[in-house]
Amino acid sequence: MAKLLTIQGGKPLQGEVHVRGAKNLVPKAMVASLLGSEPSQLRNVPEIKDVEIVTNLLTIHGVKVDRDSTGGTMTLDPRETYSAEHSEIDAYAGDSRIPILFCGPLMHKNGEAFIPDLGGCRIGDRPIDYHLEVLRNFGAVVDKQPNGIHISAPKGLRGAKLELPYPSVGATEQVLLTAVLAEGITELKNAAVEPEIHDLIAILQQMGAIITVYTDRTIRIEGVARLSGFKHRAIPDRNESASWASAALVTQGDIYVRGAAQRDLTAFLNIYRKIGGEFEVDEEGMRFWHAGGPLKPLVLETDVHPGFMTDWQQPMVVALTQAHGVSIVHETVYENRFGFTNALKRMGAGIQLHRECLGSNPCRFGQRNFLHSAVISGPAELKGADIDIPDLRGGFSHLIAALAAAGTSNVTGIEIISRGYEHFIDKIAGLGADIAISER
Ligand SMILES: CC(=O)N[C@H]1[C@@H](OP(=O)(O)OP(=O)(O)OC[C@H]2O[C@@H](n3ccc(=O)[nH]c3=O)[C@H](O)[C@@H]2O)O[C@H](CO)[C@@H](O)[C@@H]1O
Ligand SMILES: C=C(OP(=O)(O)O)C(=O)O
Known part of the structure; x- marks a missing residue:
């Protein structure tokens, strides 16, 4: 039987999660x-x-x-x-x-x-x-x-x-x-x-x-x-670490990610700090939190390493829906990685997709028919919605949005997320989220 995750949003995520070896290694x-x-x-x-x-x-x-x-x-x-x-x-x-x-x-x-x-x-x-x-x-x-x-x-x-x-x-x-x-x-x-x-x-x-x-x-x-x-x-999962960091920012919370390694997150941390997130590092992991005050909009392009990784784009887009002003995200690694924004729009986010390259990184998609640039206007008041998870990172970003949104979200397709996020339901519950799982 498929699982239904019900999320009552609006609570800051606070506490500790443990990130282990990288799904991509x-x-x-x-x-x-x-x-x-x-x-x-x-x-x-x-x-x-x-x-x-x-x-x-x-x-x-x-x-x-x-x-x-x-x-x-x-x-x-x-x-x-x-x-x-x-x-x-x-x-x-x-x-x-x-x-x-x-x-x-x-x-x-x-x-x-x-x-x-x-x-x-x-x-x-x-x-x-x-x-x-x-x-x-x-x-x-x-x-x-x-x-x-x-x-x-x-x-x-x-x-x-x-x-x-x-x-x-x-x-x-x-x-x-x-x-x-x-x-x-x-x-x-x-x-x-x-x-x-x-x-x-x-x-x-x-x-x-x-x-x-x-x-x-x-x-x-x-x-x-x-x-x-x-x-x-195995090296720690930098994509999971970036996802929890984004969850702390969007929910105005404070999360210690045991196992996170700063070295492999350089490009992410630069953007995290520019938008208004804070972090500190110790021998065992990293702490991420919302620094206070309004989040700042920015221009972002995904790229191969050492650039801003495409798997960090989705949670960061959710954060940008909360920034005061207009942000631009140019996805240059995959031609069709903004499908997840449909659900965010239904939740109240102001996001427009464009076929043109809105950025200066060389990109293989500009002359073709791909919606691979996003213009995000914030801050949006996110409202709970019914969501069917489309893919791994987009799916986790939907959870972040639902955790920050006012009201109830009903999420299906969460099995997709367990392809890359270990025990994510337990972790979210452990951070104080108001969630329930049922069969349907
Ligand atoms: C399991 C794993 O490690 N997955 C990661 C891996 O995916 P994966 O290894 O599949 O990604 P690639 O780096 O190969 O893909 C990058 C780009 O190259 C294109 N391409 C790739 C191979 C090919 O034969 N032909 C071709 O055109 C792809 O369509 C894409 O546009 O790297 C991606 C880019 O960092 C990450 O988003 C994925 O999380
Ligand atoms: C795209 C991803 O994974 P995969 O290459 O396994 O589909 C991902 O981890 O975000």
């Missing part, structure tokens, strides 16, 4: 364990849906995955890996984007892989052309099938000179996970350099890989014949 570290000839250990693993999906996918390929019940420590033993049945793999079609990253590791282990159709948030077309192009350059043969792709390496995988058209996070990870055991040297230009990529590189280096990152977005990988296991503590 942990499942990939789990995939990396497949490359090893020995078991690996991953710490700081959150209980989120994407981890569960990847656990199941690894298990049907013969990897033994165990985790302790509370501490978040996972062991992954890939010594008896085999090719899973298509019918078993099909069960995971449409669930997550991570299966595409099984290509390289499974080809190295089994000579072939079947990858189900991908899921993930519907925030644009999300093609996998860069992934397939780099894999073909390594020598892979790709066969598109009705419900996925079959990929094989009849002549083995060889290092290649590669350049991405855009610094895609997933395609960069695809190259790393394939090149480390490919024969010879791989050079990747225009690579993504997000903190989660650096964490994955640290993991692969522990396993025995030789990887050099240059300052000009070039990554060089010298293939090795064998990799061992790793023991690693």
Whole structure:
């Protein structure tokens, strides 16, 4: 039965939440364990849906995955890996984007892989052309099938000179996970350099890989014949941290995020301070609060790292609905990431979407028919509404808006949020929100 979350808004969120390992790193570290000839250990693993999906996918390929019940420590033993049945793999079609990253590791282990159709948030077309192009350059043969792709390496995988058209996070990870055991040297230009990529590189280096990152977005990988296991503590989830920080700001609250790391939030914190949020840092985490006085409008463009991340855009848009004046947000990473603003408008927010680029960052969407710039006029008095969650970050931003709004919101589709936010209902309740869960 589907769950209904009822929120009585208007209470400042106050207290502490604990953020564990990053959704955008942990499942990939789990995939990396497949490359090893020995078991690996991953710490700081959150209980989120994407981890569960990847656990199941690894298990049907013969990897033994165990985790302790509370501490978040996972062991992954890939010594008896085999090719899973298509019918078993099909069960995971449409669930997550991570299966595409099984290509390289499974080809190295089994000579072939079947990858189900991908899921993930519907925030644009999300093609996998860069992934397939780099894999073909390594020598892979790709066969598109009705419900996925079959990929094989009849002549083995060889290092290649590669350049991405855009610094895609997933395609960069695809190259790393394939090149480390490919024969010879791989050079990747225009690579993504997000903190989660650096964490994955640290993991692969522990396993025995030789990887050099240059300052000009070039990554060089010298293939090795064998990799061992790793023991690693996953970096904290900077997107979850930014979401709680935004929740503190919008509800005029005060939240200590245990586990948050300042280093990976630089671009977010600059904007947070400009709009009127405050933060302080200690060894264990970060405290975020509303500094008092009216929030200030601003101009914001999303970008690849080290820019303002696209996954921070949605909670920040909710904060900007409360700023006194007109703000502009130019989304340059995904062509269709403002769908969540429809519900905010129904709640009373003043938001207009435009096809033009309202900003100066180079953007692939300006000459095309995409509503990828937003003009936000505030402050708006938000009112509770019925909301069906459309995607992960947009969905969490709806919760923030409902928590700040006057009156009652009835929220469905909250299962989507558990793909990336661990125990979020308990956390919101623990911060003093007036919420109830029922079945419908
Ligand atoms: C599980 C995970 O880590 N998800 C993150 C990852 O997604 P993901 O790795 O899917 O995002 P990418 O960096 O690959 O996508 C960036 C852009 O490149 C385009 N593209 C990508 C691949 C491709 O083959 N062809 C192509 O055109 C995409 O459509 C998008 O416009 O990085 C995004 C950008 O930081 C984040 O929002 C997601 O939270
Ligand atoms: C877009 C996101 O995730 P995914 O790539 O898993 O869909 C996200 O985490 O906001």
